[in-house]
Amino acid sequence: MQSQAHAAQQPQSVAAATLRELSDWRPLRILCGYRVAVAAILLLAFAAGHRSELFPLIHSALFLEIGLGYLILALIALIMAYAQRPAFALQLHSQILLDIFAIAGLIHASGGLQAGLGILMVIAVAGGSLLAGARMSGFYAAVATLLLLFEQVLAKLAANTGQGSYTQVAGLGLATFATALAGSMLARRARENEALAAQRSLDVADLEVLNNQIVQRLEIGVIALDPGDHIRLLNRAARELVGDVDTQRRPPLAEVSPGLATAYRRWRKTWAGALEPLTTRRGGEEFVPRFHPLGSQGRAGVLIFLENLTQMRAQVQQAKLASLGRLAASIAHEIRNPLAAMMNAAQLLSEAQDARPGNRRLVEIIYQQGKRLNTTVENILQLSRRTPPPAAAFSWRNGCRRSSPIGASNKGRG
Secondary structure (H helix, E strand, C coil), X not given: CHHHHHHHHHHHHHHHHHHHHHHHHHHHHHXXXXXXXXXXXXXXXXXXXCHHHHCCCCCHHHHHHHHHHHHHHHHHHHHHHHHCCCCHHHHHHHHHHHHHHHXXXXXXXXXXXXXXXXXXXXXXXXXXXXXXXXXXXXXXXHHHHHHHHHHHHHHHHCCCCCCCCHHHHHHHHHHHHHHHHHHHHHHHHHHHHHHHHHHHHHHHHHHHHHHHHHHHCCCCEEEEECCCCEEXXXXXXXXXXXXXXXXXXXXXXXXXXXXXXXXXXXXXXXXXXXXXXXXXXXXXXXXXXEEEEECHHHCCEEEEEEEEHHHHHHHHHHHXXXXXXXXXXXXXXXXXXXXXXXXXXXXXXXXCCCCCHHHHHHHHHHHHHHHHHHHHHXXXXXXXXXXXXXXXXEEEECCEEEEEEXXXXXXXXX
């Protein structure tokens, strides 16, 4: 039983894992597209000659080198995300670290936090926290904060005191940790909801299969129509009455059974009323359709139940025959008692000492005819009983099978 339960749960777990994997690759591709867009915009701003208006560059060559490298690596990461090679975790961690180190280099090349590129670091950590766990999100935030602090120390050592302050670094660090925590919490909640939705979809699919199996084994015919009067489901009993139908094609009801479609249109005019029996095309069996709307005024479709009158009549006839058999058995049982008394009385008369030879002959005739009548009664009672077949013992000796009644074998042992 445990193996069967494990085998039943294994396809569900595989389907849930596949759905979760697909749902993780999609946001990773979006994050890769965002990375390419950011790198391209920074390089366009650098090439447009508006560097002084956007951010005061201190190391222009370094900014250009880091920007070009960032764009190339972002394009490679986008291609690998669509190819899903290598593994998801390796791509995610390497890409987030790429964002953190590349943005830290761009901040250093643009003159520090005063250039305003620090918000890109917060966005990069927030994007990674949506896909990674809470522990890795904290790691990303810690690495980003340390790089920002290291950049501020370098700025102080270079005597660029006007290029931001430690307070600004602390604010960006707190914002980075806050966004990482919030992103990881939202991602966990989203994954839980996604897993619950996947499990619910699997449960609905299982219930659909179960309901289909139940409907297919009903003795009454069932036809389900959609709002456009096309057949979307019919069970085995309905196929025997209206013929085999390809439900994948969803043919209209008028194409499958014109008579049933006419009765259905007549019923739709009043939504009630008695219906006349219909006859099948093959076999000449009669059936009575009964219509039940789904939703308000049948807006969700209609269920048609087909009651096979020919089969019902056969069942009624069979019930009558069974009742007649029970009645015959009851009458035979009632006859058996007085018949036994008559035969006993005849036997006593034949054994009397003063009986005449002629009377003995008459008594013998009564006894013999009563015995014949008793045989008839026994046969009738035997038909009404369900006697199991006699049991037999089998033995295998010398490659041959020998059978003997159990009673005889037990008797021989005794």
